[in-house]
Amino acid sequence: MENWQELEQKFYMRIINRLPVTLVRGKGARVWDTEGKEYLDFVAGSAVNSLGHCHPVVVKALTEQAKTLIHTSNLFYTIPQVQLAELLVENSCLDRVFFCNSGAEANEGAIKLARRYGKLHLRGAYEIITTRGSFHGRTLATVAATGQDKHQQPYIPLPDGFVQADYDDIEAIKVATSNRTCAVMVEPIQGEGGVNVPHDDYLKEVRAWCDDKGILFILDEIQTGIGRIGSLFGYEQYGVEPDILTLAKGLAGGVPIGALLAKERASVFVPGDHGSTFGGNPLVCAVGVATLKFIIDNDIPAKVKKMGQYFVAGLEKLKAKFSFITEIRGRGLLLALGLTDDIAQELVLACLKEGLLVNPVKPNALRFMPPLIITKEDVDEALGILEKVLARRK
Numbered sequence: 603m604e605n606w607q608e609l610e611q612k613f614y615m616r617i618i619n620r621l622p623v624t625l626v627r628g629k630g631a632r633v634w635d636t637e638g639k640e641y642l643d644f645v646a647g648s649a650v651n652s653l654g655h656c657h658p659v660v661v662k663a664l665t666e667q668a669k670t671l672i673h674t675s676n677l678f679y680t681i682p683q684v685q686l687a688e689l690l691v692e693n694s695c696l697d698r699v700f701f702c703n704s705g706a707e708a709n710e711g712a713i714k715l716a717r718r719y720g721k722l723h724l725r726g727a728y729e730i731i732t733t734r735g736s737f738h739g740r741t742l743a744t745v746a747a748t749g750q751d752k753h754q755q756p757y758i759p760l761p762d763g764f765v766q767a768d769y770d771d772i773e774a775i776k777v778a779t780s781n782r783t784c785a786v787m788v789e790p791i792q793g794e795g796g797v798n799v800p801h802d803d804y805l806k807e808v809r810a811w812c813d814d815k816g817i818l819f820i821l822d823e824i825q826t827g828i829g830r831i832g833s834l835f836g837y838e839q840y841g842v843e844p845d846i847l848t849l850a851k852g853l854a855g856g857v858p859i860g861a862l863l864a865k866e867r868a869s870v871f872v873p874g875d876h877g878s879t880f881g882g883n884p885l886v887c888a889v890g891v892a893t894l895k896f897i898i899d900n901d902i903p904a905k906v907k908k909m910g911q912y913f914v915a916g917l918e919k920l921k922a923k924f925s926f927i928t929e930i931r932g933r934g935l936l937l938a939l940g941l942t943d944d945i946a947q948e949l950v951l952a953c954l955k956e957g958l959l960v961n962p963v964k965p966n967a968l969r970f971m972p973p974l975i976i977t978k979e980d981v982d983e984a985l986g987i988l989e990k991v992l993a994r995r996k
C-alpha cells in the first residue's frame with residue numbers, strides 16, 4: 603500500500619504537524635482510516651461537517667447540482683446563489699449577502715466593506731478594533747485583525763488599520779476608539795483562541811458603544827454560526843444585532859464557502875468594489891441551501907442546545923473526578939475542557955488510539971466541535987473514552 607504520510611512529507615508544504623492518521627471515508631459522526639480503524643469525530647473538519655460526514659441531503663444536493671451546472675461566472679444570475687441568499691436573509695437580521703470561498707475571505711470582505719463605510723459616512727475613518735485572543739483568518743489583513751502574536755510575528759509588516767483591545771472588556775474597546783475607528787469586530791465566543799466565553803452582556807455593551815459612536819459592529823460567526831452554539835446565529839442568544847456578519851465553516855456541510863452579510867445601511871459596496879470568481883457558484887450554493895434548510899426545518903439548533911447541555915453534564919462529572927480539569931467552557935456544541943498543565947496534545951493522541959478525534963485548541967485545553975447531529979450514544983461513547991484516557995493521567 604502507498605505510504606501516504608511519507609509522500610505528504612515529501613510533496614506538501616510544511617504548514618502543519620498532522621496527526622498520524624490518513625482518513626479515507628466518513629459517515630455520520632464516524633470516519634475511517636486507511637487501516638479500516640473507526641473514529642468518533644468530535645472535530646468535524648473544524649466545525650465544518652455540521653450534518654456529519656456524507657449526509658444524504660448533502661450528497662444528494664452535491665451530486666444533482668454536479669450533473670446540472672457546476673460553475674458559471676458571477677457575470678450571470680444563477681439560481682442556487684439567490685436561493686441561499688434568500689434563506690440567509692429570511693432567517694437572520696441582515697439584509698444582503700455576498701458569497702466567497704472561506705472564512706478569511708468573508709472577513710476580508712467585511713474589512714473592505716467597513717472601510718468603504720468609513721470613507722462614505724465617517725470622514726475616512728478606517729481603523730477596525732479587534733480583540734486579543736481572536737482569530738479572523740490567515741490572509742494578511744485577517745492576520746492583522748487576529749489578536750494572536752504567533753500568527754502575526756512571521757509576517758510583519760502587516761497591513762495597517764487594526765487596533766487591539768482585550769476581549770470581554772468594553773472599557774478596552776472604548777479606550778481604543780478614536781476618530782479613525784470605523785468598526786469593532788469580535789467573535790461571540792472566541793473559537794481558535796481557546797473557546798473563550800465573554801460575560802453575558804459583553805456583546806450588548808459593544809453594540810451600545812458602536813451605536814454611540816456611529817461605527818459598525820462586525821460579528822465574526824464563522825465558527826459560532828449555523829447552529830453551532832444552540833441558535834441559528836450566535837447573536838440571537840445575546841439580544842444584539844450586528845451591522846455586518848461573517849459565516850463560513852458549517853454553512854454548506856463541508857464544501858468550501860464563506861458569506862458576508864450586512865444590514866442595508868452598511869451594504870455600501872457598488873458594482874466593481876468587490877467580487878470573487880468562484881464565490882457563490884451553483885455547486886456550493888446548492889449544498890448550502892440543502893444544509894441550511896435541513897438545519898432550519900429540523901430545528902437542529904434546539905437539538906444542539908440540548909445535546910450541549912447533556913455533554914456538559916458529563917464533562918462536569920469528569921471535572922469532579924479529575925483535579926487537573928480546571929473548567930468547562932463554551933456553549934452548545936462548541937465546548938472546551940481547561941487543564942492545569944500543557945497535556946492537551948498527549949490527551950489528543952491517547953484519544954486517537956481509543957478511536958476518538960478531539961482538538962488541542964490550546965496546550966492546556968481540549969476543544970470539542972462534533973457534528974450537530976450527534977446522538978446521546980455518541981456523547982456517552984466520547985465521555986467513556988475521555989474518562990479512560992484521563993484516568994491514566996491520575
Ligand SMILES: *Cc1c(COP(=O)(O)O)cnc(C)c1O
Pocket residue numbers: 703704705706707709737738739740789793794822823824825850851
Ligand atoms: C476558522 C475561522 C476563520 C477563518 O476561516 P477559514 O475558512 O479558515 O479562512 C475566521 N474566523 C473564525 C472565527 C474562525 O473560526
